[in-house]
Amino acid sequence: MAQIQSMQMIENKPFPPRKQRGWNWILYPFVFIFVVMATSAAWFYLTASGTAYRYMIADTLITSQHRDLAKYLIGQSELDKRVDDYLNRFNEMGQVKDNHAINLPNKSNKDVEVEAIEGKGYKGHILYVHNPKMIRVVTTSIVGQGEQILDMVKRTGAIAGVNGGAFDDPNWDGNGFKPAGIVMSGGKLLYKDVGMEDPVNVVGIDRNGVMVAGRYKPSELIKMGVNDAVTFQPKFIVNGKGLIKSESDGWGIAPRTSMAQLKDGTILFVVIDGRQPGYSVGATLYDVQKILLEKGAVTAANLDGGSSSVLVKDNQVINRPSSSYGMRYLPTSFLVFDHPERVHQSNIWEGIDMTHFNSSNKPF
Template sequence: MVLAALGCISSSLLFLTPWGSNLRISLAEMVINTQHRDWAWMLVGAEKRDDMVNKMQQQIDVWGTDKQHDGLIKPDTRKRSASDLIKVVDIQDENHNTPTWRGKKMYVYDPRTIRLVTTSHKQEGEKISDMVKRTGALAGVNGGAFDDPQGLGNGFAPIGFLMSGGEVILTEYDGSVKQHVVGFTKKGILKIGLYSINELIKDGVTEAAFWKPRIIEDGKGLITSGDGGAGRDPRTALCQTKNGTIIFLVIDGRQPGYSMGATLKEVQDLFLAEGCMNAGFLDGGASSELVADGKLQTKPASRYGERRLPDGFLVFADPSSYKADNMWDGLTKIDAGGAYDNPGYQQEQAKLRAKATHSPSSPKPTAVHTPKATSEVDKPPTISPKSSPPITGDPEPVKKSPTPKSSTSPSPSPAKGSAPPKHTTGSDSVNEGNISSSSSKP
């Protein structure tokens, strides 16, 4: 009776009060920003969920539309030693008595030393710590978006495009299609927003990947109300100050008692306080990480530790020493992987099998009926119906499924001239196939 009463009170607070409504919307934003987007209907209903997704996508496209003014950035081009090139500091939420997030901030004083590094493995991604060790880089963070089926992908299926050393490594679309971009020119100017590959080449961009959203343009914060509409999550973001300094921000999340993650607005405010002129995000969630001084500096949200990734932005004492591997050259289809080839998941299942095999049988209870013991062996991870990447462009209509309730609304429309919707699975997703690889220098 007491539990029933408490349940009624809780339900009333959540669904019949302004406070409860705001809480449900905030929680729905967090769910929408993960690979389990469909489940947000349980908090706000399917129609409201789809409306939130559409509005979020439209707002992100608006933030990315205007072209930044590169002339406002004057990079400091003096020669620096490796020891004077970067600085890593601890950061945490200072706006609450108990910090809601913790992470790291890395200053890179010469933006020309940043390169997009790609995996060196066939048919799978590579950990950022392994990339740093292999290339002799000083530090690195995770890069652009990728297809990630059920959160167990192999890190080999980038979304959008990749550029390194002035070469288009691969692209889903032709050179005239606008995509959300994070990249660097040969002179060290950070470019963020909606650009086509043709525009990037014209502007002298040499290192770039797909991700979003942009949150600061020419020194002006773009999030003017609310928290940005994506809830709290692990974040990887970057900005550039007037003197060219790049600031990478990696915030841990999804870890109650340690760090729940930051909102888009909190990251924007941190960057504005640093005097940043342009800022945006790289891939986040369980992919967020920073490696420096030869070790992992942050605490990734993945239960298997560091993830295999297709690319990352690394800092070099000698950036000319690196040439990107093109492991996608000649491929017409890309296998994004899944539970069947995820080493962490397979090891976890092996341990469960071993535990079940060697566990003594449970004693029978005194009751006449003896319930059969249940086993977790081979129990698959909780998997939501397929959905498009969180706060990336181009989510498709949510597919019908008995549970959770499916959506019937149309997919959000991308900005005029932006890439058509193709992404179908995962929190960092791209559909299998439709990738063209190029190793020719534009």
């Protein structure tokens, strides 16, 4: 009987009221999220590793059409300073002089090869051109508008090609017709927006097949016998040594196109895909420098990158351009020909008032 009463008392005893448990169980996830966010913010802004990562993201934004967003990471004044610092550093790197020797025997090897490459966070390709004299700068053929690299290759009968130099792209809405700096093709200065005695960063090849990169006056380029050249920067390998000293100076993570030369005269074009999570995010210039130093490059310089980066061979796009709208329309390209001596490049800009085309204030 006592046992029955005891069981009844247990059965009739009310459960602890829910209010005794409080609302803590609901708050726990929010507290956890707050702690994680606070800890992440402290790491992001207050530690050396977090600050380095924050500036890496800012540099990545600086090279994209979302440059202004970088101010939310480092502030507007620091953003302006960072852009100026890069521009000044690139100019300094462009003034480092080459004194290496390129062995240019009779280049009967006309092989043009593509090698797939892969690294941490990126995928890309290297185009090898064993005879540097097979390379020419080709320009758009459309008055008032740039041209896609694939169309340039098909139109001219080229073996292969990559995107070329800088162009004015106000608000990243330009049509690719107006170059920035200079354009040389076949030994002729086709375009310049600077004076003949004003130095500008260039990437190109002289009449002997030797790569030329750095900061030169247009008058110097003509005297040096430069055959084909466009404007871009920086030059980052000189005399077989890298000028970019660390990942933090690698100008962010982005799609890349760069040009280099080996001691035997072979020209390498590196094209890295980017802005495609799950496939290839992109690479820093420090990454590209490491790739090219491992290949034995004695000279290397950066070309236009981002959504401009394109590699074409045998009338096919080899890489994966980052723009969802397809290949960009560009003013210049480096194309490879079986018979470069037959290539006659007209001056598409001759007689055109280029002030009609808005210029960009962005140096990159």
